[in-house]
Amino acid sequence: MYTNDKKSPGTPILAVNTQATSPAAAREVRDRRRAFLLLTPGVLWMLLFMLLPLGMVIYVSFWTQTTFAVKPDLTTASWEQFLSSATYLSAIGTTLRVWVIVLLATLIVGYPVALFIGLFVKNRTLQTALLVACVIPFWTSFLIRVIAWRPMLGTEGAINIILMKLGIISDPLSFLLFSEFSVIVGMTQIYCVFMVGPITFMIARIDESVIEAARDLGASFGTIFRRIVLPLSLPGVIVGTIFVSVMVLGEFATAASLSGRKVNLLGNIIVSQVGSLKWAFAAVAGVVLTVIITVVIALALRVVDLRKEM
């Protein structure tokens, strides 16, 4: 079986290169060339259809805006108008405020759930089943999940009806729908999955014997949580934060359908400007959004190396 009477099919190809270099080095060169060829289409796709368009957004933000068109004469007029307009500046403020609130809300809603699934559910099958139950809504239509909050939160919605039947309130609460509240509730529900997933993953990976050892040495649950579970779950929190942040910062659909036009995020500014063919203003808002997201991701990536966690 182990005799060398059968040459491996790769040998004749290698023989060409072996005159100057060793077979191992030649193989490395060949492998690298192969990797390069395999990567080229994907990298080209991303450069042409992602980075180039993003560069285009920056470029157009310096174009001249006329009533219905943009001309490639470079100017900073759109920037000046954007940065001196109270509407646009308050959109930046709203975007940041909604982002921070939703981020905290997904963490508060998600962390205990992740803790339960990752640490307290020992049965693997049950653990998977619970995770799947959390992930399933991710596979249903995003817009439908947004719109599903309307019959829930409206003045004649399910929550108001239940509260009134229980006698807790006499008049329907009107702040529930078409307000910042409904936008935050909707976003929290839609995006908390991205917080629960990574944190559960990290907690479930903790070696059981480490916790047992701590318990044997007399550590209380508080100490175990603070000294073992929390630090080891932190990469999950960061990954979840990155996911939730980029999605919330680029949001506009939830605000558009649940706020009754009261909440204007940067994404909504972009959509309405494109709607009125103000491409240069839309581009300025886009660049501002890009800067904010880049800063957020850069800060998060300083804490954790995404590639190592995968």
Added chain:
Amino acid sequence: MEVRLLRPVLMLYTALFLLFLYGPIIILAILSFQSQSGGPQFPIQEWSVYWYRHLLGLAETSRVSQLPVGESLVRSLVLAFMTTVVSVTLGTMSAEAFRTRFKGAGPIFYLIILGMMVPGVLVGLGVALLANFLDIGRAWWSTSFVLHVVYTFPFAFLVMLAIFNRFDRSVEEASLSLGVSPAKTFRRVTFPLIFPGVLSAMLFSFTLSYDEFSRTLFTAGADLTLPLSIYGTFSVEIYPNVFAFGVLTTLFSFTLLAIYGLLMKRFTARSKSRFAGQEET
């Protein structure tokens, strides 16, 4: 001691969380069976499937216009299929490349991952601007399609990367050096190992593209995809026909998920029995 109390508290919390997650869609499903005279809220006047018939164009004409789902559904399915084929191919190729060490692996990794990170409204705007600049018409099968791949290719890539990381390259090499042809090696060794990954990557790509909305908004041109025609109804008053549509599209997603689960189960069962057979001989 505290743990004993913590456990039921966390269990209750998780139950409430699941209610929070599923509550709205359950309410929506109940309201989709509202009668013709009822509005998109409680109470249910009378249980009926009127809005489902309305959605499918079977109901007699009414003051509520029919949702324009027919053609846009076909477009969305074709687009999702195209996206799946291209992004799974690109994802597998790139992940295969990442099995060898090379310079610049870090930046290229982040370049690919950026595709799922960058907000749809931003790249959508960028592609629309670029198309205008180059005087290319925008359409769902061109400008929207390339963006959908930008979005789903990273998912396929990550799934395939996880699969490739897990399997040992020497298995393939062993097969090759035992004189098995490369084609047969791929069919008997490589493919069975990566098949679960390919299936997951397909599921991700298809469902993400089928449901993708923000990347399509500025790039689809005149012909709308399914999410776009749904979004169009948001600005006007909503009727239970949107709810009925929501139920049907959710069922469709679950069907895909079930098919995926069945294929996965059959596959793992088969490979297990095969390995068991090998051990016996």
